[in-house]
Amino acid sequence: MAHDLLGDFKAYSLAGTEREVRFITSVLNLPTGAAILDLYCGYGRHAIELAKLGYQIKGVDGTQDFLDIALQKAKEAHVDIDFLQCDMRLLSFYQQFDAVINMFAAFGYFSDQENADVIKLVAQSLRPSGLFLIDLLNRDWMVRNNLNRYWRHPNGEYVLSYKVELQNGIATMKRQLINQVTGNKIQYEFVLRAYSLPEMTNILANSGFKILAAYGGFDGRTYSAETPRMIILAEKE
Structure with missing residues (x-):
């Protein structure tokens, strides 16, 4: 959630x-x-x-x-x-x-x-x-805008990618957090009725x-x- x-x-x-x-x-x-x-x-x-x-x-x-x-x-x-x-x-x-x-x-x-x-x-x-x-x-805003995002933490340690796909009122959200130092990845995916x-x-x-x-x-x-x-x-x- x-x-x-x-x-x-x-x-x-x-x-x-x-x-x-x-x-x-x-x-x-x-x-x-x-x-x-x-x-x-x-x-x-x-x-x-x-x-x-x-x-x-x-x-x-x-x-x-x-x-x-x-x-x-x-x-x-x-x-x-x-x-x-x-x-x-x-x-x-x-x-x-x-x-x-x-x-x-x-x-x-x-x-x-x-x-x-x-x-x-x-x-x-x-x-x-x-x-x-x-x-x-x-x-309505989601339909008109690209919600895919990419952030790099100021200290360079973490990178976050964030992708959203919207179809028929259902938003599928995929999030990946990468530790640039250790290489560890944490991935999340959840579905939201918009x-x-x-x-x-x-x-x-x-x-x-x-x-x-x-x-x-x-x-x-x-x-x-x-x-x-x-x-x-x-x-x-």
């Missing part, structure tokens, strides 16, 4: 995280102490910064190794966060949160029906009028959500076919 598709070299920079958290808090506009579920929180970088701001945070991820790192980082940051290992298809919360966030393309890895069922479980987790912020890759905004509008509506806004990036720009991200803010009706 991918949490940051380019994360090997970005290393979740503090500046990037701070910008993203500013965006999250701005669009959610919730009072301090509000309960937020970070769904598929990965290493906990958003969860930890949100907890520092006084929000009650619960972090859920399907990978225990990620949660172990998140827990250690939370301890180092002196914040109290409840982390839970759980497949998002098995969420069992009921009207417990004021908001749910799902960041960095952590949605769309199952069948269409399972993906839709996840949204229903998100709705079940939220209190009335609760907010759902979901960050997706923009399929949804259009009309498709997401329908899926969300079927789970009782209405879309309040769609953004094209963490700078708050309006979503369009020319923005690489599709960040949707929806409200439970």
Whole structure:
């Protein structure tokens, strides 16, 4: 499961995280102490910064190794966060949160029906009028742009190649990290269902959500076919 598709070299920079958290808090506009579920929180970088701001945070991820790192980082940051290992298809919360966030393309890895069922479980987790912020890759932008990338780490030790093939709404992502010193290679491949905004509008509506806004990036720009991200803010009706 991918949490940051380019994360090997970005290393979740503090500046990037701070910008993203500013965006999250701005669009959610919730009072301090509000309960937020970070769904598929990965290493906990958003969860930890949100907890520092006084929000009650619960972090859920399907990978225990990620949660172990998140827990250690939370301890180092002196914040109290409840982390839970759980497949998002098995969420069992009921009207417990004021908001749910799902960041960095952590949605769309199952069948269409399972993906839709996840949204229903998100709705079940939220209190009335609760907010759902979901960050997706923009399929329309992907169609128009070559997503293949190649990075060399500044110290020359690592090289990352990143290739994406998009066909019929299915994105196949292949990532290879090469240690130039040892020659070791780490390869990843995962498949993501890339949804259009009309498709997401329908899926969300079927789970009782209405879309309040769609953004094209963490700078708050309006979503369009020319923005690489599709960040949707929806409200439970």
